[in-house]
Amino acid sequence: MTDRVKILVDGVELEAMAGASVAAVLLGLDRAVLRRSPGGPPRGALCGMGTCFECRVTIDGRPGIRSCLEPCRDGLKVELDA
C-alpha cells in the first residue's frame, strides 16, 4: 500500500501519493496550468522529465522549482503563479 501524504497547494490541503511528482499530482487533479508567461499565456508541464523548465512552481518558498522533478512529501507547500 503506497503512503498517502498531505500537501498544500496555494493554501488548500490535498492528498497525494508519497513520492509522486508534484506535476503529476496536480495534473491528476486537472491542474494543468502552473504559471503564466509574461503577458498572460498559460504554461504547465510539457516534457515531464526536467528539461523544458515549463512546469516551474514555488516549493516551500523556493521559486523556480521544476514540479515534474519534485517528489511529494508530507507538509510540502506548493505555490502556483497562475
Add this chain to the structure above:
Amino acid sequence: MSRAEKTSITIVGGGIVGAACALALARADLRPLVIEATTPGCGATAEGMGHLVVLDHDQTTLALTLRSLELWHALAPDLPDAAEWSGAGTLWLAEDSTQLERAGVHAEELRAVGLDARLIAGTELRALEPSLAQDLVGALRVADDRIVYPPVVAAWLLERACALGATLLAGVRLERLERLDDAEELIFADGRRQQSERVILATGLGTGALLPGHALAGAVQPRRGHLLITERTRLKVEHQLVELGYHDSVSARGATSVAFNLQPRPSGQLLLGSSRQDGSADREVDALVIARLIDRGRRFVPGLPAVRGLRAWVGLRPATRDGLPLVGPLPERPSLILACGHEGLGITTSLVTAEIVAAGLGAGTTRVDAHALRPERLLEESALHD
C-alpha cells in the same frame, strides 16, 4: 566491411562550420559528403550566444568578421524564423573617459572600413537603453551586428546543402583517418570505410584525436565559458550590451576572467555571459563564476539581479594559441584540410571560413587574406620560439 565508392570531398563535423562549408561546396556542385557523429549543430555550436559581431582586436580578425557580417546580412532573408535573426547591434560600454576615448578610436577604425559605428553618450545612451546604469559615460554603437540561434542555422544550412546535392550521414562517428597516396580513407566506428579525395575537418575540439602524433594534435584546446539564461522578463534591452573590458578578457590567458556580455533574446529572455578559463574541460557549472557574472552584470544593468535565472551551463570554445582559427590544408598532406579552432567567433566566422575553404578548392573566390590562418603557422620557426 563494405567500401563505398570514393567520393571527392568529405566534411567531418556537422556543426556551424561544417554546415557552412557544406552549403558553399554544394552551391559549387561539389556534392560533399558530411559526417556528423550525433546531431547537426548540437556540439559547441549550441553552447554559445550566437552573437554575430565585428571584432577588431587584430587586423585578421577584423577582416574575417567584417566579411562574415556581409555574408550574414546577405543570407538573412532566406533564414527561417526559428533561426531568430534579430538584434539592433552591439553597444560597447565605457565606464570612464579613458575607455570612451578608446571607443572613439575603434569607432573611427570601424567607420574607415564602412561600418555604421559611432559614439553614443549621456542622454542619448539612456534613451537608447533605459536599463543601463546612469553613471556609464557612453558607448560605441556598432549598428549592424546581429544575433542568431546557431543550432537551427546549422541544421538549415545542411538542409539547403542536401537540397543541392550534398549527403549528410548523421549519427556516424569517424574513428580515424588513414592516409592514402593522394586521398584519405575514413574509418568509422562501425567499421565501415569510405575513401575521399579530400577531407575537411570541421571538428573543433575533436580535431586532435584525428591527428594522432601530428605536431598540430594539441593545437585546439578548450576555453571554458559560462552562460546563464533568464526567465522571460519585462526588463527592456534592445542591443547586445558588452563592456569594453571584453577585449582584455579575450586576450588574457590564465585564471578565469569575467567580462559583461548581455544579449536580449527574441523570446524576452536575457542571456548573460561571459567567462573565459583555460586548462579545463570540466562541464560542471561553477556557481562562483555565475555569481561573478551576475555581480559584473549588475554594475551595468542594475535591474539584473531581480530577473530570475532559469538555467546555467558551461561551453567549451575550441581555441588556438594565437586566437585565430586553423583554415587550410596540411602542407605535407594536402588531402586533409582543417577548418577548426574558432574559439568565440565560430558562429560569426563560419560563413567566411566556408568561403575560404571553397576558394581553396577552386570553388569561388575570397578577398580575405587566408594566409594568416594557415595551420602550419603554429609550427613555424618564429612561432616555436614564442
